[in-house]
Amino acid sequence: MTESFNARDWSGQPAYIAPDYKSTPLRGPTKPLIPLPQTLSELTGPVYGQESVTGDDADLTRNGRRNGEPLGERIIVAGRVLDEDGRPVPNTLLEIWQANAAGRYIHNTDQHDAPIDPNFFGGGRCVTDFDGGYRFMTVKPGAYPWPNHHNAWRPNHIHFSLFGPSFVTRLVTQMYFPGDPLLDLDPIFLATPGATRDLLIARFNLELTEPNYALGYVFDIVLRGNSATPMEA
């Protein structure tokens, strides 16, 4: 097989410089990107499968416990990782991190005046199954203020990091929640073109919801596809 991955969909991606998000003007590249031919360096990538996940890595309501359960609204976040043709991406690693229910990250540079939850860590990971499926148990992250502009608040969100099958399919993104009034005010979310913005919002799902236990949200993720052509076709 010779393979090549589809280009980044630039019309659906945020720009490097988005002036309303005030740390972009000094940090995003300004010169034109140089096209890179896809060599073996781009067609390969780090492989992290089931062996990279242990115990409660995918259950954030358990992996940070010290003396009790974390506070907050328990949620299940699950979905499928697909390529652009709708084919599942199996056996790929997802890493997530998020604030606790009060909107506070465990990270020591987060100085927001909201309580740390001694029983919540906020980081986790899992690997997709044969059908591209994944599932996390966690608590709903709180909104929190940030210094971008006066009275700026980040909408509730969970950070996602994925590898996919190659170096060029890597994706780092954020999942948002439906109906959040802060979305329309958030320069990070709004930096995404209108046509693809909704792809960042999870859907509430009653089927996924566990009775008397946790609300279910579905978040499907689409990575760059490839156009594989059999050599002896």
Next chain:
Amino acid sequence: MAKLRQTPSQTVGPYFAYGLAPEQYGYQQNLTSIAGSQMADSETEGEHIRVEGRVFDGAGNPISDALIEIWQADAMGRYSHPADPRGSNSTFKGFGRCGTGTDPQNRFWFDTVKPGQVDAEQAPHLNVIVSMRGMLLHAFTRIYFPGEPANASDKVLNAVPAERRGTLISTRQSNNLYRFDIHMQGDNETVFFDA
């Protein structure tokens, strides 16, 4: 024709450390790291090197919350991935990750082996992903090595305007220490790729 649109990228933000590099930042009691700065151990075949550098913003200030990821071939030029038909038989994985928030000078560093040539058209290189707060999507670059005869015929270097090519070549500080600073902007802006 693709049926689905790619999920858009969003910034890695300032708080990736405990999710993506927990051991480097001291959160190992909750989560182990899948990768770090130590990419090679004493058993790894090849020339052992350290690659280090800083990341500078458009005002020339070092960035303390960048995440640098490296993907590289082993000393024989083989990738540890099923798409490499030669199949690496070493235990060398080839992936490293380092944040710039734990070194007092905001350096990233990787202890690894110098990669071999992947193919005849490419000189030894490290593939790099740069992410940080203030970048809504990551950038791709490459680190090459100084004084490599193969640099002259490398097809990627040759696709870069000559006056910018030098931004992709590390400098040798001592026998096994290479320096590679990343400039996000400015006259000396590092070459970033549309990969």
